Amino acid sequence: MSMLSSGGATAMNMFLIATSAIVALSLGALIAQAWIRHQLTPVCKHIATMVERAAEHERTMLAQNALGQNIDMLRSATQAYGEARLDGDDLWFGDQRINGDFQLVDQVKAKFGGAATIFARDRRVSTNVLSAAGARAMGTRLAPGPVHDRVLGQGLSYRGVTEILGQTYISVYEPILRDNQVIGVLFVGVPSASITGSSTKSAPTKPCFKAIMANVENLGVIGAGQLAAAEIAVAKRQEADDITRRLAAEQQTVARSQTLAITAIAAGLEQLEAGNLTYRIDSVLPGSYEKLGRDFNGAITKLQTTMAAIATSSAGVRSGASEITHASDDMARRTEQQAATLEETAAAMEQITATVRTTALRSSDARDLAASAGQDAKHSSDVVLETVNAMSAIEGSSRQIDKIVGLIDEIAFQTNLLALNAGIEAARAGDAGRGFVVVATEVRALAQRSAKAAKEIQGLITASGQQVAVGVRLVGETGQALGRIADQVTRLNVLITDIAASASEQSTGLHEVNTAVSQMDQVTQQNAAMVEQATAASHGLANEATELARLVEQFIIDNGTPPPVIQHPVERRNLATRPFATAPVKQRAKPAPVVAKGKPKLVAISSSDPAWQEF
Numbered sequence: 001m002s003m004l005s006s007g008g009a010t011a012m013n014m015f016l017i018a019t020s021a022i023v024a025l026s027l028g029a030l031i032a033q034a035w036i037r038h039q040l041t042p043v044c045k046h047i048a049t050m051v052e053r054a055a056e057h058e059r060t061m062l063a064q065n066a067l068g069q070n071i072d073m074l075r076s077a078t079q080a081y082g083e084a085r086l087d088g089d090d091l092w093f094g095d096q097r098i099n100g101d102f103q104l105v106d107q108v109k110a111k112f113g114g115a116a117t118i119f120a121r122d123r124r125v126s127t128n129v130l131s132a133a134g135a136r137a138m139g140t141r142l143a144p145g146p147v148h149d150r151v152l153g154q155g156l157s158y159r160g161v162t163e164i165l166g167q168t169y170i171s172v173y174e175p176i177l178r179d180n181q182v183i184g185v186l187f188v189g190v191p192s193a194s195i196t197g198s199s200t201k202s203a204p205t206k207p208c209f210k211a212i213m214a215n216v217e218n219l220g221v222i223g224a225g226q227l228a229a230a231e232i233a234v235a236k237r238q239e240a241d242d243i244t245r246r247l248a249a250e251q252q253t254v255a256r257s258q259t260l261a262i263t264a265i266a267a268g269l270e271q272l273e274a275g276n277l278t279y280r281i282d283s284v285l286p287g288s289y290e291k292l293g294r295d296f297n298g299a300i301t302k303l304q305t306t307m308a309a310i311a312t313s314s315a316g317v318r319s320g321a322s323e324i325t326h327a328s329d330d331m332a333r334r335t336e337q338q339a340a341t342l343e344e345t346a347a348a349m350e351q352i353t354a355t356v357r358t359t360a361l362r363s364s365d366a367r368d369l370a371a372s373a374g375q376d377a378k379h380s381s382d383v384v385l386e387t388v389n390a391m392s393a394i395e396g397s398s399r400q401i402d403k404i405v406g407l408i409d410e411i412a413f414q415t416n417l418l419a420l421n422a423g424i425e426a427a428r429a430g431d432a433g434r435g436f437v438v439v440a441t442e443v444r445a446l447a448q449r450s451a452k453a454a455k456e457i458q459g460l461i462t463a464s465g466q467q468v469a470v471g472v473r474l475v476g477e478t479g480q481a482l483g484r485i486a487d488q489v490t491r492l493n494v495l496i497t498d499i500a501a502s503a504s505e506q507s508t509g510l511h512e513v514n515t516a517v518s519q520m521d522q523v524t525q526q527n528a529a530m531v532e533q534a535t536a537a538s539h540g541l542a543n544e545a546t547e548l549a550r551l552v553e554q555f556i557i558d559n560g561t562p563p564p565v566i567q568h569p570v571e572r573r574n575l576a577t578r579p580f581a582t583a584p585v586k587q588r589a590k591p592a593p594v595v596a597k598g599k600p601k602l603v604a605i606s607s608s609d610p611a612w613q614e615f
Contacts, residue, residue, distance in 0.1 A: 063190055064159070065251070067172045070112050070188035075174065077104050078118070078186070084176050086183040091120035091176075099125040102136070108188060115169060119176075119185035122152055129164060137165060142185065151175050155182050161192065168192040261289035268296055275555040277304040304557055311552045318549055321542040328535040335528045342521040349517050353510040360503035367496040374489035381486055384479035391472040398465045405458045412451035419444030 078084070082094020091098040098104075098118050105116040105128040117127035122142040129137045142148050150158045151173045158173040171189030175182045264281050271279035277300060281293045422440035426433030 063170050066112060066114065066190060067159070067170065067188055070108050070114055070116065071172045071174055071186065073111065074104060074108055074116055074118075074186050074188060077107065078176075084178055084183060086120065086178070089120060089123070089125075091118065091125055091184050100138075101126055102128065114188060114190040115164070115171075116189075117185075117187040119187065121182075121184060122148065131165060147173055151185055152182050155180070162189070164189070257286040257289070261285045261292065264293065265296065268300070272300065272303075277307060277555055277557050307552065307555050308557050310548075311555075311557065314545065314548045314552050318542070318545040321538065321545040325535075325538045325542045328531065328538040332528070332531045332535045335524065335531045339521070339524045339528045342517065342524050346514070346517045346521045349510065349514045353507065353514045356503060356510050357507045360500060360507045363496060363500035363503045367493060367500050370489060370493040370496050374486060374493050377482055377486035377489050381479055381482040384475055384482055388472060388475045388479060391468055391475055395465060395468045395472060398461050398468060402458060402461045402465070405454050405461060409451055409454035409458065412447045412454055415447035416444055416451065419447055 078093045078098075081096040085092050089099075099120065105118065105126055108114070108116040109128045115127075115129045117124050117129060119125065119142060124138055124140050124142075127136055127138065131137045142152070146160075147158050147162055150156050152175070155175050155177065157175070158171075160171065162169055162171045164171075169189035169191055171187060174186045176184035176186060260283075264283055264285060268279060268281050280297045280300065283293075284290065285293045419440045423437055423444065426437035426440055429436070
């Protein structure tokens, strides 16, 4: 039992050690993943935010250029008709009545896209903006607010974001003046959704760096469009005033600066996507983009430091996972052997229990037979005692008969003397006494026969007395022997009773031992299953560690050299490999303990984690 307990404790300790190590490494993996997300996510978000802001700025500038073209076209087209005037509720340019005339606003939409509206005072009289029903939003008025106050109240242009019929527009409002009085408004706008719709915010499931690269590509396209739009604007405004030309030149300069910054950031992100963490943006970026370059370099530096630490830790993770795998394999094998041995032990204990149970039953039967034999011996002793008493009575009767026979013999002797005297007297009498002589002779003969018979009887009685004495002695000895037998049977009955009680107690104890061994067998079987699970988990952990090392190898951390990763197999710890004996239980060998070494505190990262896949 002590060997079984020791073996079970050893297997359980090994299982707990392996399970604790696996749990520690799993927790380390979670901590590492959380730390990587903590380090990389803000950097990634910061870069994405800056790129998004730059792209948003580019789109806004492009929209402003487009709006400038639209308002220029609408203004030029209306002024080509002639001077603006207001006749009641009708707006006229020269001889052309604008109310209900949609030619101009449709031309703006056809050529440049976007919305266009002409107001007579604050009422829409020509528009290409459609209501929810699909009809032109005619007759509606300009809502009170900043646009109304600035354009109709102050006579100034307005550029900004407005809401028209539930849709947001980036718009330009320009007053129509006559004699310095506002008589109407020209409006052009583009929906905000058409400008911001290509943002990566609409695709949150993209990986972080791929989303940044998509923004950079969009930024490059927008920048190219910005430059082209600026050049078109310059070409169209060559005849405009100096202020307009300077504005176009500044827009060209901004577009070129943005293109330069975009090119540098795109090159850095391409290197980052290729896994090169040694790349830095060395060129000086213009204006506000300089901070973007510094932030990019700082983010790459942090990422390089992080990946170097991960590369160092991954080797330790792989080493620890390999050791745990080997220990789990050995423990699984030993646990299986112990389970088989315990199963054999349980079967042997079951047989021993059955044998002891049979012995207890036979002892109980022997106890009952001994009790019955004791009772029979006691009864025989009582019968012998009665026989002794009867023989003693016979002996007494024989002595009485002997006395009577002696008395008869004495009477016969006296009778013989009397007959002799009678014969003598008859002889004296002569013939007269002759008859009496005959009688006396007969009496004498009879007395002699009586004396002879009395002697024979006395001899027989004497012999009978002697035989009775011998019988009394033998019966006494028999009684004593039966008494001793009765005592021995009584003691034997006590011993058999004790044996039966001991056998019963032993049977009960063996039943409990058998139950305990069966429970140990079940626990060992469960431990074997748990060890198999732990072994599978350790193999999975080793595979994850290998995958982590493979992922780290994809990065260039220093001087174009991938991080070092352990390629040789880890040396196994000094584990006892002597198997359990499968002989009978008495000869079963105690398993050698596994030498447990301290595990390094390492972290493991699963390549299946969504955050890692995103990275």
